[in-house]
Amino acid sequence: MTQQMTGAEMVIQAMIDQGVEHIFGYPGGAVLPIYDAMFQQEKLRHILVRHEQGAVHAAEGYARSTGKVGCVLVTSGPGATNAVTGLTDALMDSIPLVCITGQVPTHLIGNDAFQECDTVGITRPCTKHNYLVKSVNDLARVLHEAFYIAANGRPGPVVVDIPKDVQFATGTYVGPKAVQMKSYKPKVKGDLDKIKAAIEMLANAKKPIIYSGGGIINSGKEASHLLREFARLTGFPVTSTLMGLGAFPAANPQWLGMLGMHGTYEANWTMHDCDVMLCIGARFDDRITGRIDAFSPGSRKIHVDIDASSINKNVKVDIPIVGDCANVLEDMIRIWRSEAKQVDKQALAAWWKQIDKWRSRNSLAYRQSNETIKPQYAIQRLYELTRDRDVYITTEVGQHQMWAAQFFKFEEPNRWMTSGGLGTMGYGLPASVGVQLAHPKSLVIDIAGEASVLMTMQEMSTAAQYRLPIKIFILNNQYMGMVRQWQELLHGGRYSESYSEALPDFVKLAEAYHGVGIRCDKPGDLDHAIKEMINVDKPVIFDCMVDQLENCFPMIPSGKAHNEMLLGDVEGDIAKAIDEKGKVLV
């Protein structure tokens, strides 16, 4: 299909041909032709955000909850620079996005024109790839390539910078089928010899563990299904990173909970003491490994990743397999079956016995109170009271995020949207806007902290405009909780600038944004208040006043190993738990 049209029309046409239904954006001088083309059609729906960072996070939430590519449209200069945080976030968490940025006309580029910035220069290190399109006849090809790059291999954000004169110029449009990438062909099929070796190693394991990550989610629903199948086949324990929650059902007895800095005792000890580790779709991030030279010292490791650069980056592995998770898991299951592999039942039973001992340590325990709402309790109640609903959870970043990961149980992939790699405060509210748009009938809750949520609070206005009944569930402790916790651990309890003075009245704020505000500060009232929130068909800000000084445990202090966790119920001076070397780590 080739057709003559303007550059601006090509942008719209390419989106439609790529199956895009929603695009998040904010207009400005350098994208006016595209907004004009948008105005004259009805297939592509534009969602007007209140800040470009919000547009990118909304697109991330949309993409993460649907598995589709999220789309963003912003103007030149400040439009592009405001999008940078979101783009970096998407890069770190491997979220497929296409972000169109306007640019000053080609003849003005480099002239310090009004609202000019070097968008491709600024976004080069925070995108998977980016383009500056200088000729209208390249535009259609570039747009289709952008979608291909964003979605294939390890997903990520792609920026297409389009000067205003290119948007006005007329050229030839080609459809997606006419575009072939000549150089980018990611390997999805794992090396069979290596997979066979991995199966051999796993079948002989005495103390195995499956450590899965966000790659399973990115690979698609099939990968989650295959992970479950493989776990069922082997009976191995399964843990997951923050990004991978939901890929394996939390209700399954083989589930150990999340691992890493705030992971469960059983997950971390199992990682530490295992003899064979299958890492699939995860990347040995520093939040996972803790002290690297003490990370799972006695194990042989298998690493499945679509990105070869993730393998042997932090931790040396014995069997590297480059490939897509679903593809590799499929081969693994097939080979396991065809070779009629048997696990060492006796050894595995002994291993599970040991794991159950760790489990019985009940590391997520906390002291309940009748006076103040414990943040953990709030999330437990939120989970229990929404279990029968079709729920999607987004979060901000900090203590509440970790508690949500610990106490909210996920049975399905794509239900959990959080900023893992970059740790972007302010991610959750706009992300929930994107999720709610993609799933209008579902219950979408942003589990938030009062500090984080204020960073992108303006997107409540977007929620109001599009009648998106998102629920902002704030665990309000009036502190930047995780900062305060670290100051307690590392800096002698000197709470420098981590207390939030003059917080807004969140109930009134909700009302100002045409939503509903609910406040709750007594454990006894919590259930009723949560039910009330669920039943409101409008955006809600739920101001849950929680214990101000609660710390998030278990915790592997920085510079420590998996078997040196701190637990919440152990008395002792936690301020001494981190040594000088650990203090310089983040």
Place this chain on the structure above:
Amino acid sequence: MSNGASASHYPAQTVKERIERHTLSVLVDNEPGVLARVIGLFSGRGYNIDSLTVSETEHEKHLSRITIVTSGTPMVIEQIRHQLERLVQVQRVVDLTESGPAIERELAMVKVRGKGDHRVEALRLADAFRARVIDATIDSFIFEITGASSKIDQFVNLMLPLGLAEVSRTGVAGISRGPEGM
């Protein structure tokens, strides 16, 4: 629970791995920004660049070749190769140091100022190094010399006491030996 590193039963430090020097040949699409992307990768991730050369090599196919000399532990070198391969515009990466016998050459232009004995000696050494004179005045020469970097280092060092004024070096270009292409 232990208090401080001394109580830990783990070794205090990871064993230091040896630093190696490798030459990488990188075949890239000759498109705007590709060099910035490669250099940005090195600076952004804290890798070393000891030498870098780039030029278009196949005009019709729109290909350029970048030769990078870098140093790091074997794990870092492997990481650099994979990071380069991840770039969309990178077609191929070959580690010339690893992949078998390879030839590396560099070109330098060396300006030497001097009169009398120094001048004669400079000319004689240039001859020994098979450097060509490409410019001459009454009191200066410019030599053109090609060879391995070590040979050029050596030549430049010899010129130092003879009135070395200026050196311009291209950086290393490399190619593997034998009939096989990249």
